[in-house]
Amino acid sequence: MGHPAVNLDKNSDFEVVKDWNGIDQIVLKVPSGASVRVSLHGGQVVSWRNEKGEELLFTSSKAIFKPPKAMRGGIPICFPQFGNCGSLEQHGFARNRIWSIENDPPPLNTNSKFGSGKATINLLLKPTDDNLKSWPHCFEFRLRICLFMDGHLSMTSRVRNVNGKPFSFSFAYHTYLSVSDISEVRIEGLETLDYLDNLSQRERFTEQGDAITFESEVDRVYVGSPTVIAVLDHEKKRTFLIRKEGLPDTVVWNPWEKKSRSMLDLGDEEYKQMLCVDAAAIEKPITLKPNEEWTGRLELSSVLSTCCHDHLD
Numbered sequence: 001m002g003h004p005a006v007n008l009d010k011n012s013d014f015e016v017v018k019d020w021n022g023i024d025q026i027v028l029k030v031p032s033g034a035s036v037r038v039s040l041h042g043g044q045v046v047s048w049r050n051e052k053g054e055e056l057l058f059t060s061s062k063a064i065f066k067p068p069k070a071m072r073g074g075i076p077i078c079f080p081q082f083g084n085c086g087s088l089e090q091h092g093f094a095r096n097r098i099w100s101i102e103n104d105p106p107p108l109n110t111n112s113k114f115g116s117g118k119a120t121i122n123l124l125l126k127p128t129d130d131n132l133k134s135w136p137h138c139f140e141f142r143l144r145i146c147l148f149m150d151g152h153l154s155m156t157s158r159v160r161n162v163n164g165k166p167f168s169f170s171f172a173y174h175t176y177l178s179v180s181d182i183s184e185v186r187i188e189g190l191e192t193l194d195y196l197d198n199l200s201q202r203e204r205f206t207e208q209g210d211a212i213t214f215e216s217e218v219d220r221v222y223v224g225s226p227t228v229i230a231v232l233d234h235e236k237k238r239t240f241l242i243r244k245e246g247l248p249d250t251v252v253w254n255p256w257e258k259k260s261r262s263m264l265d266l267g268d269e270e271y272k273q274m275l276c277v278d279a280a281a282i283e284k285p286i287t288l289k290p291n292e293e294w295t296g297r298l299e300l301s302s303v304l305s306t307c308c309h310d311h312l313d
């Protein structure tokens with residue numbers, strides 16, 4: 001993806017630039033050189049770079065940067081539905097809506113492990129009349145995205161019920177990690193867990209034995225997964241650490257060759273360079289009573305593979 005450079009606004013934390021379709025994107029930068037780019041289209045993180053300027057998220061070379069659809073890559077937000085398990089459009093409407101910047105959101109208590117030095121943006125989504133027709137529940141969805149001095153990225157979602165009645169929803173941070181070669185990658189932290197297999201009508205299976213590796217299409221929801229999951233990329237000697245709170249499930253998705261060929265916005269061979277590992281709440285939807293708020297938090301970091309085992313306890 002090219003990086004547009006029209007500077008519209010500035011404060012200490014972020015810059016606002018326009019993408020090719022004139023939609024605002026937020027750029028967060030920290031002095032180490034790490035950066036994050038967030039599109040108001042979908043509240044979607046579209047780029048996360050470490051201090052060396054290396055892109056850590058996958059973006060398809062055929063991605064379509066045009067509303068109303070989410071572009072293929074980055075971190076789309078799936079809400080209030082995951083996949084096609086409901087009457088709404090696939091993965092819900094949040095990823096296809098234009099979000100707004102919220103300058104003064106209600107306070108949020110966080111105990112981040114990454115310290116306080118950071119650049120932050122707060123976004124807000126409320127339902128449109130159209131959304132209310134298909135999903136008749138009034139909500140406020142606040143998304144706080146922080147980039148820490150050491151390049152760690154955190155995303156905190158808060159969904160508040162501002163309705164007179166309870167409602168339920170599913171949620172996922174649909175995270176497209178950039179990997180060297182899918183056959184060189186393994187996931188640690190999901191061994192022996194139960195999963196719902198989207199390739200077999202969500203039938204429940206139990207993962208056997210070792211770390212997860214890839215040699216064909218995978219589309220699974222691991223239920224009740226631990227709070228820390230590691231994605232190890234041997235070739236790059238890089239490990240992604242995924243920490244989550246309020247998000248009991250983990251989706252693992254790679255479309256492999258045949259499905260990639262059927263997807264207009266993914267190159268035929270590009271499945272090799274991506275792996276989706278989503279912190280999610282799917283098996284048991286979240287239910288909120290009137291005025292209740294739910295928080296779901298994701299922290300992503302990328303470390304040298306030799307350093308990661310200390311973090312996995």
Ligand SMILES: O=P(O)(O)OC[C@H]1O[C@@H](O)[C@H](O)[C@@H](O)[C@@H]1O
Nearest residue numbers: 083090091174198219220251253
């Ligand atoms: O093409 P979409 O709507 O972005 O979805 C991509 C994939 O997203 C994954 O999270 C789902 O588990 C898959 O079933 C789905 O194919």
